[in-house]
Amino acid sequence: MKPAASFALAAGLLAGLAPVPLLAAPRAGYPQDVAAAALKAAPVWDGHNDVPEQLRDRRKDLLAGFNFRDTTATADPAQGRVAMHTDLARLRRGHVGAQFWSVFVPASLSDQQAVQAVMEQIDVTRRLIAAYPQDLQLATDAAGVAAAWKAGRIASLLGMEGGYAIGNSLGVLRQFRELGVRYMTLTHYRTTAWADSATDAPQHGGLTDFGRQVVREMQRIGMLVDLSHVSAQTMNAALDVARAPVIFSHSGARAIADHPRNVPDAVLARLRANGGIVMVVTLPAYVSNAVRTWELDRTAQKARLAALHVDEPDTAKTALAAWEQAHPRPRATLAELADHIDHIVKVAGIDHVGLGGDFDGMDTTTEGMADVSGYPDLFVELARRGYGQADLQKIASGNMMRVLKAADAYALAHRADPPIESATAF
Structure with a gap:
């Protein structure tokens, strides 16, 4: 299905996703109308949300008694926990039509502990999706996202954060793909045995030989290579190997906020040839200098x-x-967040930017983006800056749909290739 057809499928979704009144046609000079029309045609596809982590930390993966329709009363000051940023009501208000749920576990775990913990994260996320069949629908490919939109549901995909969770095993990597995981972030805050993190001492000059094998195998099996959290050297090393588009599931532009977690211009420029996407994060330290x-x-x-x-x-x-x-x-501001999008568009192009909020993975938020319901305000700000409806649709979900389809096509073309075998990671 072509992206335009996917957007057409999304039109019916807005009965549930968009409480904002929509006009038959946007009037020139009215940013609210341009933004609303764009979100009617293409709901937001968010690259990273940490609800699974919250379920693990707050509830020990127990869903009994958990009300995902409204989580606004979940603050726990005694434990230093703010209220959750995500629930079904606010996802609908935010026009979120597709969500990568992050199955994250801490880098402090041993290899064996991490593998088990990610399995448990996948389990609780799939159980959460199954518990709300009128609102959520598991999606494992682009066609599944389109099918969820046609049914008026939020397409729910799995993204794994932290390559240490494969236990240095390509076999484990392949099994996570079989369970429906569609992307893996190569590192988190710590450097792994095979990839350098942006926020840890470098050890490998980017990727080891095994790390390059991980990238190749991920693309062979259709798992998106996520370069958020990795060092600039790792970004470049992965792009050297990649033959399908890569993603940054929740990152910003380093030229706007000089944080090592953000993407430098030299890497942004390479995305044009790769076809990849930077999904702009809302975590304040990555948004604001x-x-x-x-x-x-x-x-x-x-x-x-x-x-x-x-x-x-x-x-x-x-x-x-x-x-x-x-x-x-x-406080980081909505204008600063839009500045990141402007800069990525300037350097990489309009086809290479999306949204990856990192909600429920932070304690403080950007002004105007207090939770997942804030996306319409961001689109109004972008429309004020001159973005037209077609470009806003690309930012919302069109670009991510293209990237996932390209990854699916690459995997299909290489399905006869033998699995990469490796006896050891290092």
């Missing part, structure tokens, strides 16, 4: 106070609280 600077200053201040009051930790804690009161944390 002001937030990033504040966090670095706070980290330095905390270390300084701990050293000054090494024998009086309570004094250090009190002093840090006083510093925070005198230096309030800045």
Whole structure:
């Protein structure tokens, strides 16, 4: 099915996904109408949401008594937990029509523990999807996304965050694909035995030989290579090997916010030839340089106070609280978020940008994007900046649909290729 046909299927979805009144045709000069028309034709496809992590941390993967229709009362101050950012009502208000649910486990686990934990994350996510059959529908390919849209449901896909979870085994990787996992983020915050992370000391100059085999095998079996969280060297090493489009499931532009988690211009420029996509993240430290600077200053201040009051930790804690009161944390803004999209479009092109909120994977949010219901406001901001309906449809879900179809086509063309075999990861 062509992307235009997929968008046509999405039109009926808006009875459930869009409470915002829509006009028959947008009027020139009215950004709200342009944004609404775009979201009617192409609902948002979000690249990364951490509800599965919340289910694990808050509920030990127990769904009994969990109401996913409304999670606004889930704050737990005693545990330092804010209310969840995601539920069915807010997904509908946000025009979210497709969601990659992140099956994430901490990098601190051993290989064996990580494999089991991801299996449990897949299980609880699939059980959550099955528990709400009127709203959610499991999708494992582009056709499945289109079918969910036609049925008026939110297409639910699985994305695995952190390559350590395969236990250095291509066999385990292949089995996760059999369970429906459609992307894997090569690293998380820590460097693995075969890939360098953006936020850890580099060890491999990007990818080891085994890491390159992982990329090749992922693309052979149709699993999207996700380069969020990896170092710039790893990004380039993966692009050197990739023969199908890659994704950044939740990243920003480094030229706008100078965080190592974001994508440098040289890599953005390579996406044109690769056909890949950067799905723009909303986590404040990746959106705003002001937030990033504040966090670095706070980290330095905390270390300084701990050293000054090494024998009086309570004094250090009190002093840090006083510093925070005198230096309030800045907020990332919706305009800054739109700046990332502008920059990616400028360097990589309109066909290479999407949205990957990272909701329920952060404690603070960007102004105007407090939860998953905020996407329409972002589209209005983009329309104010001159984006037309066709380009907004690409950003919403058209680009991601193209990427997934390309990955499916590459896997189909290589289905007769033998599995890559490797006795050891390093």
